[in-house]
Amino acid sequence: MGEWIGHGRKARxxxxxxxxxxxxxxxxxxxxxxxxxxxxxxxxxxxxIMAAAMDGVVDPDFSxxxxxxxxxxxxxxxxxxxxxxxxxxxxxxxxxxxxxxATELVQQLYQPPVREDLISxxxxxxxxxxxxxxxxxxxxxxxxxxxxxxxxxCDVFIVQSTVSTVRHISSEYKMLDIADLCKRTKMSVMVGNxxxxxxxxxxxxxxxxxxxxxxxxxxxxxxxxxLGIGVPQVTATVDGAAARDEFYKRTGKYVPIIxxxxxxxxxxxxxxxxxxxDAVIVGSAFAKAxxxxxxxxxxxxxxxxxxxxRGTRVRVGTTGSLEEILFGPARLDDGSQNLVGAxxxxxxxxxxxxxxxxxxxxxxxxxAIKTExxxxxxxxxIGMGK
Numbered sequence: 001m002g003e004w005i006g007h008g009r010k011a012r013x014x015x016x017x018x019x020x021x022x023x024x025x026x027x028x029x030x031x032x033x034x035x036x037x038x039x040x041x042x043x044x045x046x047x048x049i050m051a052a053a054m055d056g057v058v059d060p061d062f063s064x065x066x067x068x069x070x071x072x073x074x075x076x077x078x079x080x081x082x083x084x085x086x087x088x089x090x091x092x093x094x095x096x097x098x099x100x101x102a103t104e105l106v107q108q109l110y111q112p113p114v115r116e117d118l119i120s121x122x123x124x125x126x127x128x129x130x131x132x133x134x135x136x137x138x139x140x141x142x143x144x145x146x147x148x149x150x151x152x153x154c155d156v157f158i159v160q161s162t163v164s165t166v167r168h169i170s171s172e173y174k175m176l177d178i179a180d181l182c183k184r185t186k187m188s189v190m191v192g193n194x195x196x197x198x199x200x201x202x203x204x205x206x207x208x209x210x211x212x213x214x215x216x217x218x219x220x221x222x223x224x225x226x227l228g229i230g231v232p233q234v235t236a237t238v239d240g241a242a243a244r245d246e247f248y249k250r251t252g253k254y255v256p257i258i259x260x261x262x263x264x265x266x267x268x269x270x271x272x273x274x275x276x277x278d279a280v281i282v283g284s285a286f287a288k289a290x291x292x293x294x295x296x297x298x299x300x301x302x303x304x305x306x307x308x309x310r311g312t313r314v315r316v317g318t319t320g321s322l323e324e325i326l327f328g329p330a331r332l333d334d335g336s337q338n339l340v341g342a343x344x345x346x347x348x349x350x351x352x353x354x355x356x357x358x359x360x361x362x363x364x365x366x367x368a369i370k371t372e373x374x375x376x377x378x379x380x381x382i383g384m385g386k
Contacts, residue, residue, distance in 0.1 A: 016217075016232035017268045020275075021369040023362035025351030031344035035354040038279050040156065040256060041188030041209040045132075045279075046070030047326070048355060049269065049339060052260070052283035053136035053160065054220070054301055055079040055091065056294025056313075060125050065291050065322055067131025074158060074281070076301055077137045077145050081122055083112045088293070094313065095295040102313040106299060114141070116148055123152035136160045139168075139176040150187050158190040159208075162223055162310070163215060165194070166202045182207035193260055195236035200243035200257065210256045212281065213240040217262030219284035220300040223310040233262040234275045234363075241276025241359065265335030266342025273343070274361040284314070285336055289322040333383045 002010035038048040053074035066073035080087035126133045136158040137145045168175045192212020216223040216230035224230040240257040256278035287298035296318040300311025328338030352358040377385030
């Protein structure tokens, strides 16, 4: 398996969203009659699209707005909302910085320590609105943060790092026991990120309610350039889905996989599900919402790293409301709005009545799928030519 890349060395071919297409089915369905809900930890959620744990995307009010529309938004415990009483001025300063100044400024503004009192305060604020509370923590702080979040009423706790494994080696700090955390808490636990069959399987064996797939594909992430690591999202998702299905056969426990990053338009999201995802995490599309705290800017949460930042601040602009981005009506022609409508229409076009059927759709390798016949769109920078 794989192709020779030199003497005695092979590399496996992997595929991203721009290199595949979904084949329409022999049966079609009214898009209004397809089912898109998914389950996490025994609970049903109406929208399988989550907002990413990034400060330019999600704040407490965005979490509430997303929750009221049937989705989930992840609030990052390492973000400014847990370091400052009112970080809105901080967010405006980041948005207003020059590109040359942005990374340095973000590094400085994330230096104040995370405050435990603000963890409880933010979780309780979102919970009081009657929507699910979802937070994300780095592994090093997960034990302590999970206890605080659970007491405050959190629903979903995510242990998230650039690369997540069960077998982490370090002599400088104590490793997080993922299996122990999953057993101790009543919250649903998600763990990520990973990109291989083997790692997905090992993480599932630790007992989380979901595993997150994706290293480096995000619009503001530079890990692939800085570290040279990653696997294109379609291949990573297919491999994660294979681990999920094998784990289910072996144990009877279904552990959803969630594709995180690299999806800018509705078509990318549809392809993630066709590759095997149960839900997706999206950042840049939601950073464009009027409700997003970044003011039209988006930056990765690895950007503040003091010595080796692996993200950048990108300008995405503000294009519409959260409702328009999720449900339309779309006012743009590039697929970045009415993401739910795109998913439903895709499912109807291939005859998938639910997400499980979409996961079994036929895929083709099609590197020219987005450019074939689109010479005028490309020349005029409209539609698929943007």
